[in-house]
Amino acid sequence: MLALLFILFAGLAIGCGLAVVAQRNPLYSAISLIGVFISLACLYVMLAAPFIAAVQVIVYAGAIMVLVVFVIMLLNVEQEERGRPRLKFLVPTAVALSAILIAEVAFILVSVQEFRVNPTSPPSNVGLTHSIGTQLFTRYLLPFEITSILLLMAIVGAMTLARRGGLLSPNARVVPGAQVLPLSMVDPNAEPDDLRPVEADSSDEAARTLGITDFRNQSKRD
Amino acid sequence: METAIDIVLKLVAITVAFTVVLLIVAYTVLAERRVLGLIQGRLGPNRVGYGGMLQPFADLLKFILKEDIVPDKSTRFIYFLAPVIATMAALMTMIVYPFGPEITIPFTSITIPLTIARFDVGLLYVLGITSIGVYGIMLAGWSSNNKYSLMGGLRSSAQMISYELALGLSLIGVIVLAGTLDLGQIVENQSAWHGTRWYILFNPLGFVVYLIAAIAETNRVPFDLPEAETELVAGFHTEYSAMKFALFFMAEYINMFTVSMLATTLFFGGWNVPFLDLIFARGTFIFGLISALGFIFKVCVFLFIYIWLRGTLPRFRFDQLMNFGWKILLPLALLSIFITATLIYAFPNL
Amino acid sequence: MEPQLSWYLALSAILFTIGVTGVIIKRNVIAMFMCIELMLNAVNLTFVAFASFFQDVTGQLFVFIVMTVAAAEAAVGLGIIIAIFRNRESLDVDDASILKL
Numbered sequence: 035m036l037a038l039l040f041i042l043f044a045g046l047a048i049g050c051g052l053a054v055v056a057q058r059n060p061l062y063s064a065i066s067l068i069g070v071f072i073s074l075a076c077l078y079v080m081l082a083a084p085f086i087a088a089v090q091v092i093v094y095a096g097a098i099m100v101l102v103v104f105v106i107m108l109l110n111v112e113q114e115e116r117g118r119p120r121l122k123f124l125v126p127t128a129v130a131l132s133a134i135l136i137a138e139v140a141f142i143l144v145s146v147q148e149f150r151v152n153p154t155s156p157p158s159n160v161g162l163t164h165s166i167g168t169q170l171f172t173r174y175l176l177p178f179e180i181t182s183i184l185l186l187m188a189i190v191g192a193m194t195l196a197r198r199g200g201l202l203s204p205n206a207r208v209v210p211g212a213q214v215l216p217l218s219m220v221d222p223n224a225e226p227d228d229l230r231p232v233e234a235d236s237s238d239e240a241a242r243t244l245g246i247t248d249f250r251n252q253s254k255r256d
Numbered sequence: 257m258e259t260a261i262d263i264v265l266k267l268v269a270i271t272v273a274f275t276v277v278l279l280i281v282a283y284t285v286l287a288e289r290r291v292l293g294l295i296q297g298r299l300g301p302n303r304v305g306y307g308g309m310l311q312p313f314a315d316l317l318k319f320i321l322k323e324d325i326v327p328d329k330s331t332r333f334i335y336f337l338a339p340v341i342a343t344m345a346a347l348m349t350m351i352v353y354p355f356g357p358e359i360t361i362p363f364t365s366i367t368i369p370l371t372i373a374r375f376d377v378g379l380l381y382v383l384g385i386t387s388i389g390v391y392g393i394m395l396a397g398w399s400s401n402n403k404y405s406l407m408g409g410l411r412s413s414a415q416m417i418s419y420e421l422a423l424g425l426s427l428i429g430v431i432v433l434a435g436t437l438d439l440g441q442i443v444e445n446q447s448a449w450h451g452t453r454w455y456i457l458f459n460p461l462g463f464v465v466y467l468i469a470a471i472a473e474t475n476r477v478p479f480d481l482p483e484a485e486t487e488l489v490a491g492f493h494t495e496y497s498a499m500k501f502a503l504f505f506m507a508e509y510i511n512m513f514t515v516s517m518l519a520t521t522l523f524f525g526g527w528n529v530p531f532l533d534l535i536f537a538r539g540t541f542i543f544g545l546i547s548a549l550g551f552i553f554k555v556c557v558f559l560f561i562y563i564w565l566r567g568t569l570p571r572f573r574f575d576q577l578m579n580f581g582w583k584i585l586l587p588l589a590l591l592s593i594f595i596t597a598t599l600i601y602a603f604p605n606l
Numbered sequence: 607m608e609p610q611l612s613w614y615l616a617l618s619a620i621l622f623t624i625g626v627t628g629v630i631i632k633r634n635v636i637a638m639f640m641c642i643e644l645m646l647n648a649v650n651l652t653f654v655a656f657a658s659f660f661q662d663v664t665g666q667l668f669v670f671i672v673m674t675v676a677a678a679e680a681a682v683g684l685g686i687i688i689a690i691f692r693n694r695e696s697l698d699v700d701d702a703s704i705l706k707l
Contacts, residue, residue: 094673095387101680106694109688126630139615143615211687
């Protein structure tokens with residue numbers, strides 16, 4: 035019975051994993067990856083780790099993948115176009131090398147003596163919340179606190195990266211007509227953070243202030 | 257290992273719970289229309305059957321027979337998958353709630369627990385499945401190939417993931433009070449003091465934060481901007497018609513029901529009817545029956561509060577909504593954790 | 607027949623290899639990121655399997671920490687991807703192969 039369940043969830047995980055790699059549309063890859071996460075959560079429950087299974091669904095499938103799907107939708111990612119990979123035989127070489135890797139691991143797994151350990155002897159309470167909690171807050175308190183600082187760093191880093199930097203976006207174009215410039219670009223005595231807008235009368239003046247020499251040929255940046 | 261009898265019993269339990277939930281949800285829709293009508297000074301639908309009692313079946317017939325329109329350029333697979341995800345995520349949380357204490361069937365010695373599945377991390381399971389429910393809305397908004405749907409879907413999912421944080425944090429107060437994540441055990445803990453030791457007495461701030469966050473999670477007024485008809489046409493379910501729209505509609509009401517059940521279980525004692533154990537002994541059939549009915553009654557009070565809020569409050573603008581969720585509700589949830597932890601530390605024998 | 611430890615390890619190795627293949631083959635940077643997450647999950651499965659078979663909770667604690675680190679990495683990584691997309695208007699990894707903008 036347990037073996038049947040294992041084969042079911044393992045097959046689901048491998049199938050969705052292959053779909054992640056094989057799909058060309060990134061949104062379908064993301065949905066397949068959610069399938070992988072949920073089948074792995076079911077495997078964790080079989081391995082007597084219910085807390086980790088619930089945390090896997092909440093964190094991976096419910097938060098990280100929501101973020102990824104958000105980014106895919108906001109950037110409107112299209113399907114991968116065919117053609118022009120840098121190495122011509124990239125896909126067959128990758129598949130062949132990964133098959134060799136799986137063969138090596140299979141050889142090791144087959145030739146090593148197995149422990150005949152019972153996976154989940156009933157009176158054990160290894161995966162319960164209580165045992166994880168006591169260990170996490172007594173013996174492994176330092177990694178726990180460092181992880182929280184790591185998350186704080188991630189929050190600050192993500193906010194800094196996503197902020198449109200500086201006073202003017204690097205994609206600013208000079209438009210003929212009145213151009214609104216921040217005060218500190220025009221008046222060198224102003225504070226660098228002074229963002230009161232100042233209107234320049236012509237695009238020549240705006241270009242001179244911005245330091246753009248050849249603004250009439252502004253094309254897409256390469 | 258489970259024997260075949262256990263599996264059959266579980267399947268019967270799931271079927272019964274499923275039927276009960278769907279019936280309650282159908283009559284919640286009717287109750288909403290009638291109560292909203294009475295709040296707004298008119299009668300609701302009262303023609304079909306006596307006082308409108310057969311209205312849900314008329315609605316069901318309408319949904320089944322309506323023409324099913326699929327937009328031409330939509331992504332077909334995701335378009336069909338989204339209402340399925342939403343409804344599945346709404347229904348899957350049903351299995352961990354304790355509907356009553358263990359009852360023994362009279363004249364036999366069979367005891368059946370009134371919970372479908374009882375495991376160690378029940379509360380985390382509910383939070384996880386709620387997180388999965390966001391995908392139904394997001395994928396529906398994306399796959400309809402319609403800018404109103406996309407805006408509605410993105411706004412709705414941003415709202416849901418923002419308020420999930422306040423929801424989870426407000427529940428930590430209850431977890432600290434109970435010392436366990438198992439919902440059945442939490443209800444057992446509240447049966448002290450003759451069934452009046454409810455956790456709302458110890459953690460009222462957590463309850464208020466939980467209720468507001470839960471109303472935002474289920475996309476109900478005053479947080480229903482992403483799907484309101486006067487705003488973004490109908491938000492993420494603009495392009496869905498007939499049975500698929502019925503699935504989204506049902507998913508929303510089942511979510512309301514689930515959230516009410518969680519509030520009852522965690523804060524209002526679950527199936528504990530106050531002072532009932534002075535009249536009947538625990539473990540008898542009549543005790544279990546009255547407890548289960550008491551549970552359903554408390555859940556219906558919460559559903560009435562939902563409907564009442566819908567008839568009374570205006571809706572938030574989206575930036576007000578996000579502001580409220582991140583800058584006001586999240587710090588309040590953290591404050592509730594601190595207050596509860598201090599309470600436990602100061603009075604460990606309470 | 608109960609699932610043995612080697613079954614779980616084999617599944618983890620297969621998932622890890624699929625992830626590695628994905629990172630090599632894919633050209634969309636978000637798809638590559640998702641394959642990296644697949645590799646992390648394969649390793650998580652190994653940890654949980656060992657924790658279960660040797661009755662030691664340390665493996666599950668490590669998985670907890672790995673999940674937290676993966677969440678942090680996802681946030682920062684997607685921020686970097688959005689910043690690169692704003693500058694180059696393309697999500698193809700081959701277009702981002704030189705450091706100069």
